[in-house]
Structure formats: C-alpha cells, structure tokens
Amino acid sequence: MSILLVAEHNDAALNPVTLNVLAAAQAIGGDITVLVAGEGCGAAAEAAAALPGVSKVLCADAAVYGKQLAENVAPLIAEAAAGHSHVLSAHSTNGKNTMPRVAALLDVNMVSDIISVESEDTFKRPFYAGNAIATVKSSDAVKVVTVRHTAFDATPATGGSAAVEALASAHDAGVSSFVNEEIVKLDRPELTAARVVVSGGRGMGSGENFKILEGVADKLNAAMGASRAAVDAGFVPNDMQVGQTGKIVAPELYIAVGISGAIQHLAGMKDSKVIVAINKDEDAPIFQVADYGLVADLFQAVPELEAQI
C-alpha cells in the first residue's frame, strides 16, 4: 500500500487536522507520502517532513496553487496519485472542495467522511445525518477518501525526517481565480480542535447576547459554536455552525445553550465526551443526548455559571 496524504495547511503551517488524517493513513498502513500544495508553502512542507512515519514530502509551491483553488490543485493531486493505492485528506471544506474533483479525474468514486478503517478497502462512514453508519468497500483502483478528523486520535507532530521533493508542474486550469476572503480572526481555540466548546442557538435571542457565552468560553479556554438557526438569524458568522452541514466537533466538553437539539445539530456534536445542555424547555430533544441537563432560563443560568467556574 502506498498512501498519498494531501496536507491541510495555510502555507505557513500545517492545520492540526493533518495529524488526524495521518492517523487514519497509519491505520490503513503502508508507505506514506505527504503532498503540500500552495504558494510560499515551504514552511508547511518542512512541518510535514517532521511528521512521524512519513517517507516523503512533495512540495508544489507555485502561484497557481495560491489559495489552493480546486481547479488547479486537483489535476496536480491526480497526477501525483500515480502509483498510490490511496489518496487521503481531511473532510474539511478544502478536502470536500478538491477531492471529488481528484476522484473524477482518476475516474473513481470517492468515500467521504470516514470514521474508521476496517481494512485497506473497507471503511465506516456516517450517513443520513449520522443516524446510520455504513460499512463500505471500494473496488476502485485508487481509493480517494476524506477523513472525519474527530474519529482518529492525532499523531505526534514530530519524530520524522522525510526528504522534501519539489514538484515543478504547474497546472493552471484558467477557469477560476481568487478574489478575496474574510477570514474570521480567532482569539480563542479553533472550533474543531478545542477541548471545550460553548455553543449558542436561537434561544440566545441576538448576536449581542452571545457576549454572555463569551464569558464562560473565556474561563474554560473554549471555542465558540452555534446552531444553524443562530447563524441564519445573523447572530454569529457561518464558520461557527456545528452540525450535519456545518462543522463536526467532538470535544471533551460541549455546552449547548438555547439549542433545541435538531438531528442536524446533533450530527455535529453527539460524539462529544461530555454534553451539557441549558434550555428552558424541559422537553427539548437536546436533553436526550445531554449528560447533564439544566432546565433554566439561560439569561440567568449562564452568568451564574460564569461566576462559579
């Protein structure tokens, strides 16, 4: 087996989810090559070279790969996939954007969002918003797979010393270009990597009211999340959405405040280790998954919680 792992990075550094994808690659077994594609991505490639158990790093550093546009990066990955049995990446917005394109170029199907490796060709993945888990077997010549990072424990970030090889080929599909981005500046842990997540729903009533959750989040060094209803209502930005169609999180502690617990929300957080729900409706479905439920008005309970932790 020979795995091509597509690194998740922002040129300057590897995104920690790469370590979870590496764990999935190690579960498959075999030789592991990491591909880093970007513009000015030398630092990320160096970090990839230090990953344990990686035999080679391919670094494609070119202006056409800036912002990792799928139209340009996918043919590069498809080309680099030659001779590999698997191509793996995170099931991040980047992975979701690019990997199906890679699969189509290789004329294979793709297995999205795996949560376990059963064997080299057999994986488990959730579907129907996590209400069912399928064990699927791929007969494709190359297995193109995205990995749910919360399902695999991260490997260490260091211990290896692979050689970095530069890839010269520059694919420019000429059909897309980057215009701009609004990247939310985080002064707290990243949602998908945090040990504690504090999420608010429609019950918060306004974006202004999310401030009271920030107090709790600050004390617990937590990331902040939200339900889709809170995002839709414009209380908070979209990158905070947890759920089937948002981000998947599995922190040690998830505190859901003013969230009813729709299946689409549960799909994104029910693998958290400990779940706390604060809701004034004692019949809210969130209480069915909560380890500790508090039936209370959040405007009273949240400030009290902040004071007591």
Next chain:
Amino acid sequence: MKVLVAIKRVIDYNVKVRVKADNSDVDLTNVKMAVNPFCEIAIEEAVRLKESGQATEVVAVAVGPSQCQEQLRTALALGADRAILVETEGFPQPLSVAKLLKGVYDQEQPGLVIFGKQSIDADNNQTGQMFAALAGLGQGTFASKVEIAGDTVNVTREVDGGLQTVALKAPAVVTTDLRLNEPRYASLPNIMKAKKKPLDTLTPEALGVEVKATIETLRVEPPAERQGGIKVDSVEALVDKLKNEAKVI
C-alpha cells in the same frame, strides 16, 4: 443564459431514519420523500436569476427511478421551465451521476449549473465537484452568494475559516449552502401549471454512459446510542458534577 439545476429525491429532512433489522440498509418504506433541501435552494437561486432577467430558462434535471418525477414536478411548480429525468434503477453513485449530468450538459449547453452542496441521505458532498471536473469547469462550492457579471460568475463560499470569494469563467458550477437564499413555497396555481410543463425522460444509453457501482455497502448499523444523562437542578450542582464527576473543568 440557460441554467441547469441538479435535484435529488431524498428522504424528508424531518424524518429520523431507522436501520433495517437485517442491517442491509436504512428502511425507506412509507417514508416521506422530498426534494433535497440544498437542491431547493439551487432551484430558488436559478428562478431568481430568471426573475431578475439574468437567466433565460431554468431546466431541472434528476437522475434516478421514475418516482423522481414527483420532485421534478415540485421544481417545475417552484419556477423551473422544463424538467429532465435520466431514468435509472435506483440512485447511481456520484461518479455515474456526474457522468450522466455531463451528458445532459453537453446537450443543453447551459451557462450555469447549480447543484446542492450535499444530499442529506448519502451525505457525500461530491457530485457537483465531480461534474465540474468532468466538464472542465470552474466551481463555486458551498455558495452563500452568487453574482453574475458578464461572463464571470462571482461566488462567495462558506469555508472553514470564514468566507472566500472566487471569480469563475462561465459556464460554471455552483453548489449551494444554506444561506444562499430562502426557498419559496409552491403556490397551488403553480402546482397546477407545473403539471403541464414539459418533463422529458432520457436513458443512460441515450447519453452513452455506463452506470457503474464501485462502492459496495456491506452493512448498515445504527450509531452508538448515548447513555441517557441526568438533569441537575441548579448551576451549582452542574458545576459540581463537571468538576467532581466528569472531571472536565
């Protein structure tokens, strides 16, 4: 400009599925079916483009068994002008769906193809991107805003860190995210009118595509159930449990 919209028939999003006792699949007997919510958003976006004079025609296309006609009629009631069913046995896997849609694309020559970002049954999040690769088009996935300026399609995308805007050369592919728009409901007169709109049926053979399945489902099981928890009666009790029982703070 013609807009092609890919729609999938899926389980209604309010239904909680059950796994069959023999673990072969989920049980869809007598379950309410609907247009995939992301595809409703795709239809709405296309219809708005037509209403604002930017699109000339909206064509809805579905791949699947004959029952998909129901969802195509819904699309027609929501404002699509015509519909095409590529009739197959069951629902093909994404690569085959993408190839079939590429066949329809070649016939129709639209300026924009809109997909949902994800089907809520399979949760693949693949088909639009695969199609874009096969057709050699630019893709604006997870779109929360689409703006057409001449032969450029500007798409604002919901990405992990926030928002990203890309400029695509038309023809282009868009996959919808939830915030792109809020779909309308079909009015009764429009539902009646939809019955008279054209709905054509094509076959994979006519499109020259071989439908192939390369992913086999060996087993389907329910997810691990969470142990039911307890209710605490005060913030004080909650903090005590978190500190001393769960030991997470």
